[in-house]
Amino acid sequence: MINRELIRVKIVQLTYAYYQNGNNNIDAAEKELVFSLSKAYDLYNYMLSLVVAVTKEARNYWQVMERKARREGAEWPSSRFADNRFALQLENNRMLNEFLESKKMSWDDHAEFVKKLYQRIMEAQFYKDYLTSKDDSYEADREIWRKIYKAFVKDNDELSDLLEDDSLYWNDDKEIVDTFVMKTIKRFDEKNGAKQPLLPEYDSEEDREFARKLFRAAILKADEFQRYMNEASRNWDFSRLAYMDVVLMQIAIAEMMTFPNIPVSVTINEFVDLAKLYSTPRSGGYINGMLDNIARNLIGSGRLMKTMPERDGDEQKE
Numbered sequence: 001m002i003n004r005e006l007i008r009v010k011i012v013q014l015t016y017a018y019y020q021n022g023n024n025n026i027d028a029a030e031k032e033l034v035f036s037l038s039k040a041y042d043l044y045n046y047m048l049s050l051v052v053a054v055t056k057e058a059r060n061y062w063q064v065m066e067r068k069a070r071r072e073g074a075e076w077p078s079s080r081f082a083d084n085r086f087a088l089q090l091e092n093n094r095m096l097n098e099f100l101e102s103k104k105m106s107w108d109d110h111a112e113f114v115k116k117l118y119q120r121i122m123e124a125q126f127y128k129d130y131l132t133s134k135d136d137s138y139e140a141d142r143e144i145w146r147k148i149y150k151a152f153v154k155d156n157d158e159l160s161d162l163l164e165d166d167s168l169y170w171n172d173d174k175e176i177v178d179t180f181v182m183k184t185i186k187r188f189d190e191k192n193g194a195k196q197p198l199l200p201e202y203d204s205e206e207d208r209e210f211a212r213k214l215f216r217a218a219i220l221k222a223d224e225f226q227r228y229m230n231e232a233s234r235n236w237d238f239s240r241l242a243y244m245d246v247v248l249m250q251i252a253i254a255e256m257m258t259f260p261n262i263p264v265s266v267t268i269n270e271f272v273d274l275a276k277l278y279s280t281p282r283s284g285g286y287i288n289g290m291l292d293n294i295a296r297n298l299i300g301s302g303r304l305m306k307t308m309p310e311r312d313g314d315e316q317k318e
Contacts, residue, residue: 001199053107055087
């Protein structure tokens with residue numbers, strides 16, 4: 001689940017904090033990076049377990065309505081959502097239950113939020129349509145939860161505040177984690193039962209090493225990388241760049257120099273996108289131009305063994 005996009009985000013945050021805090025303890029900072037990434041995986045499992053918590057609330061509500069219908073001779077309530085096959089499969093999922101048990105995580109302390117969330121779900125027209133639909137399939141059960149997550153969980157200010165209170169890490173992680181939860185919902189297959197695999201913490205050991213190596217290179221070779229920035233900034237007002245821009249370029253250069261299999265264009269695009277999130281409105285353009293100049297300078301001097309497409313006019317200059 002922890003992919004390179006998330007790793008880059010965490011490294012930007014923690015490299016900036018490393019310099020702001022001034023503690024200069026690279027080992028402690030690396031441990032913080034690993035812990036911060038693990039918290040994102042905690043959140044992934046926690047958000048999946050919200051599906052289970054809401055389903056249990058629906059089950060309690062149905063039991064109350066069943067007793068009322070029995071007592072008053074009223075219309076019998078639909079149990080379709082309480083018996084949702086996708087949610088029940090997730091409730092019994094071995095990986096999820098083992099993880100939640102090991103971390104002692106549950107929604108019990110947020111029972112009021114879960115109740116309010118279910119009330120909002122019940123008011124949605126697509127929920128009402130689901131209860132009366134003739135399509136009584138596992139696929140329909142899974143699809144209603146995809147719609148619910150997208151409509152009520154992805155952009156929920158109350159939930160964001162709640163998660164921030166639970167962990168300082170989670171609010172920054174939620175947008176990326178939401179994409180993985182949605183992907184997991186889509187991948188569930190009824191025939192897998194309780195053995196349905198969830199996303200692993202890391203897709204590969206290579207990604208775990210990518211995080212450590214990139215962070216250490218960005219910090220330990222900072223002076224070298226900032227010298228590369230100065231060499232390539234003759235036509236740029238380097239001194240006026242935001243400090244976050246310098247950090248972003250420092251990490252981008254570390255990635256270019258440390259990982260020979262990652263194309264320069266991929267690295268530049270990733271860090272231009274991060275600049276749009278973490279720095280000034282003009283930073284994306286500055287960083288794009290600066291990194292392009294830096295990479296070409298390093299390739300031209302033989303310090304970077306990668307290739308880049310020729311710029312317009314390069315051939316004419318030759």
